[in-house]
Amino acid sequence: MSATGLDVEAVRKDFPALDRVVHGDRPLVYLDSAATSQKPRSVLDAMTDYYEHHNANVHRGVHVLAEEATAAYEGARDSVAGFIGAPSRREVVFTKNSTEAINLVANVLAWAEPRHRVGPGDEIVITEMEHHSNLVPWQLLAQRTGARLRWMGITDDGRLDLADLDRVITARTKVVSFVHVSNILGTLNPVQAVRERAHEVGALVILDASQSVPQLPVDVGALGVDAVAFTGHKMCGPTGIGVLWMREEVLSELPPFLGGGEMIESVSMDSATYADLPHRFEAGTPPIAEAVGLRAAVEYLSTLGMANVAAHEQAVTAYALELLSEVPTLRIIGPSQPVDRGGAVSFTVEGIHPHDVGQVLDSLGVAVRVGHHCARPVCQRFGVPATTRASFYLYSTTAEVDALVAGLHRVLGYFRR
Amino acid sequence: MDVDALYQEIILDHYRHPHHRGLREPFEAEVHHVNPTCGDEITLRVHLDGDGAQTTVADVSYVGEGCSISQASTSVMTDLVIGRSLTEALALGEEFLTLMQSRGQHSPDEDGLEDRLEDAVAFAGVARYPARVKCALLGWMAFKDALAQAAGTEGARAGGVGPSGVRVTAQVNGTAQEELS
Numbered sequence: 001m002s003a004t005g006l007d008v009e010a011v012r013k014d015f016p017a018l019d020r021v022v023h024g025d026r027p028l029v030y031l032d033s034a035a036t037s038q039k040p041r042s043v044l045d046a047m048t049d050y051y052e053h054h055n056a057n058v059h060r061g062v063h064v065l066a067e068e069a070t071a072a073y074e075g076a077r078d079s080v081a082g083f084i085g086a087p088s089r090r091e092v093v094f095t096k097n098s099t100e101a102i103n104l105v106a107n108v109l110a111w112a113e114p115r116h117r118v119g120p121g122d123e124i125v126i127t128e129m130e131h132h133s134n135l136v137p138w139q140l141l142a143q144r145t146g147a148r149l150r151w152m153g154i155t156d157d158g159r160l161d162l163a164d165l166d167r168v169i170t171a172r173t174k175v176v177s178f179v180h181v182s183n184i185l186g187t188l189n190p191v192q193a194v195r196e197r198a199h200e201v202g203a204l205v206i207l208d209a210s211q212s213v214p215q216l217p218v219d220v221g222a223l224g225v226d227a228v229a230f231t232g233h234k235m236c237g238p239t240g241i242g243v244l245w246m247r248e249e250v251l252s253e254l255p256p257f258l259g260g261g262e263m264i265e266s267v268s269m270d271s272a273t274y275a276d277l278p279h280r281f282e283a284g285t286p287p288i289a290e291a292v293g294l295r296a297a298v299e300y301l302s303t304l305g306m307a308n309v310a311a312h313e314q315a316v317t318a319y320a321l322e323l324l325s326e327v328p329t330l331r332i333i334g335p336s337q338p339v340d341r342g343g344a345v346s347f348t349v350e351g352i353h354p355h356d357v358g359q360v361l362d363s364l365g366v367a368v369r370v371g372h373h374c375a376r377p378v379c380q381r382f383g384v385p386a387t388t389r390a391s392f393y394l395y396s397t398t399a400e401v402d403a404l405v406a407g408l409h410r411v412l413g414y415f416r417r
Numbered sequence: 418m419d420v421d422a423l424y425q426e427i428i429l430d431h432y433r434h435p436h437h438r439g440l441r442e443p444f445e446a447e448v449h450h451v452n453p454t455c456g457d458e459i460t461l462r463v464h465l466d467g468d469g470a471q472t473t474v475a476d477v478s479y480v481g482e483g484c485s486i487s488q489a490s491t492s493v494m495t496d497l498v499i500g501r502s503l504t505e506a507l508a509l510g511e512e513f514l515t516l517m518q519s520r521g522q523h524s525p526d527e528d529g530l531e532d533r534l535e536d537a538v539a540f541a542g543v544a545r546y547p548a549r550v551k552c553a554l555l556g557w558m559a560f561k562d563a564l565a566q567a568a569g570t571e572g573a574r575a576g577g578v579g580p581s582g583v584r585v586t587a588q589v590n591g592t593a594q595e596e597l598s
Contacts, residue, residue, distance in 0.1 A: 354455070354484075355455050355457075355483075355484035356485050356486075359423065363419075371454060371455045386455055414424065
């Protein structure tokens with residue numbers, strides 16, 4: 001048991017993929033959890049059990065399996081609602097991923113009632129550190145409605161530039177959508193400051209919590225925002241399921257996104273009325289097995305305790321920041337101190353392209369992400385074509401950080417001759 | 418994994434000391450290509466000489482940012498194609514493409530490939546790494562595109578119209594790249 005209250009060796013035994021060896025005999029050092037986390041056995045078992053014993057479509061039919069599948073799917077919604085402190089299960093919409101959750105909101109705001117509708121002359125505010133999933137949907141909304149897209153900048157040390165707050169968020173601002181924890185910089189953004197300014201001007205506040213819900217205790221009520229998007233596969237759950245949480249007061253006023261089965265109340269040939277929340281926003285057969293898997297993931301994380309998960313990740317990240325800062329010519333892109341940051345650490349090594357860094361690390365069994373991390377404007381902001389990113393999670397160890405640093409010295413030896 | 422098979426000494430040499438680097442005048446076409454998955458970029462110019470079947474590649478100049486594979490591959494390419502006829506240069510490009518798409522099944526010493534592709538056969542190992550094939554092809558694809566542009570411009574110039582240089586923003590792997598701001 002470490003000082004953080006999380007027994008990392010015991011945790012690692014829950015994740016079968018962490019036993020992999022690669023390239024012959026190299027133990028896998030998986031430092032790419034910000035892209036997707038590995039899955040604990042309990043999640044895999046829950047999904048297999050669902051398919052083997054309970055598989056049926058939901059909300060249709062009266063047979064035993066249909067009722068079990070419906071109970072499993074809706075039970076997952078209750079678990080997720082509890083996990084994020086949602087006041088009501090009616091506020092929890094299952095989507096395909098964070099991207100779809102944000103696209104849902106960005107689309108329906110184009111044809112919402114005037115109070116929420118985004119139209120010509122209105123402004124949408126994001127930040128320069130958004131993942132493309134919280135950037136491109138808003139570009140599309142602006143292009144389609146004649147609204148203007150604006151953004152807050154990034155400081156040299158990778159923080160949100162709050163000097164922009166009052167200048168960028170104005171009476172014309174209709175929506176403010178920003179990332180809670182940056183997937184590339186690792187920065188934990190000051191939600192309260194942004195939310196207060198946005199609400200002051202009457203804007204809707206949407207938080208991309210794709211990296212924060214997996215890493216930190218998140219209570220949507222305490223955050224005080226209007227909507228939160230996150231995805232299952234980064235928090236020990238399966239791919240194919242994400243979550244949009246939105247305050248019922250707002251969600252109930254928004255028009256449907258996708259039309260189809262499941263989201264209706266009554267249909268005739270020329271019109272339809274729509275289902276109550278949250279089903280109005282879940283057209284078609286939903287990701288049922290994935291919801292079952294997500295529930296198992298939420299239960300797994302809850303058993304460990306999110307405060308323990310966060311503390312463990314902070315400790316490993318602090319250790320990594322310290323060691324990485326000692327690697328010659330390595331430059332950390334993002335906050336270099338383990339304060340108000342998550343477990344993703346991006347860096348460049350002078351004169352060596354991230355692709356080459358990643359390739360040599362991979363040959364040693366160390367899996368990192370290289371590229372622009374779907375946040376190309378951040379790379380442009382810092383004048384680099386790409387970065388190498390190591391990202392840590394509840395199963396990461398300081399020994400794995402040591403392996404990363406040893407690998408980086410090998411990289412330096414390889415290309416610096 | 419034997420990473421040395423990928424990073425042959427010839428590749429590392431070209432990476433550390435690239436040939437024909439820099440943008441030069443004159444040129445008939447300039448293209449900008451990107452590799453969307455990793456952010457590699459290249460701006461490449463071609464200068465053609467002569468007419469019709471006698472057309473030769475007089476110069477290929479470029480600047481770019483990218484990994485060792487993309488930078489070295491472009492350097493090797495310029496050694497190969499400068500001074501060749503248009504037809505020969507295009508044929509070499511096709512041979513290199515075939516080598517890169519071989520998934521490592523193609524032996525560099527068969528069919529006299531080593532004689533024709535010279536240093537470029539060092540990239541045979543890259544074909545075993547699907548994620549890196551795009552890197553090795555970046556310069557070649559930009560060159561092919563620039564040739565097509567330049568050939569068109571040459572034709573236009575013969576007719577008495579058209580600017581001497583065209584700038585084209587192109588794409589790799591069908592994914593259009595826009596500047597995001």
